Amino acid sequence: MPHMPIGDMDAGSMNGMRMQPMPGMHDTTQGAQVNATGTGVVEAVDQAQGAVTIKHQAIAALDWPAMTMAFKAANAELLKEVKVGEKIGFGLHAQGMNGTLIWIKSAQP
Numbered sequence: 001m002p003h004m005p006i007g008d009m010d011a012g013s014m015n016g017m018r019m020q021p022m023p024g025m026h027d028t029t030q031g032a033q034v035n036a037t038g039t040g041v042v043e044a045v046d047q048a049q050g051a052v053t054i055k056h057q058a059i060a061a062l063d064w065p066a067m068t069m070a071f072k073a074a075n076a077e078l079l080k081e082v083k084v085g086e087k088i089g090f091g092l093h094a095q096g097m098n099g100t101l102i103w104i105k106s107a108q109p
């Protein structure tokens, strides 16, 4: 996936996460929605918030380094398919530093 044009990073949108900009690479543009896939381990599932916390590996398409962060789930069904400690692959819509999960699948060997 091609990089989106670079935009001004809004520090207030980062939810306290520290991202390390890499020289010669772009940050995702705030406001532009990008689809990407990633892999990681489920750290927490919050049914009430409709969110999954994932310790994810770096996502090159978004220039995201590896980190632990919460993703909103696009629908509640996704939350029923994952367990804490499970290794998963996932698809997301990313907007700035926020990610919405659109699919999750087990990545067990």
Ligand SMILES: [Cu+2]
Binding pocket: 056, 064, 065, 066, 067, 068, 069
């Ligand atoms: Cu992240």
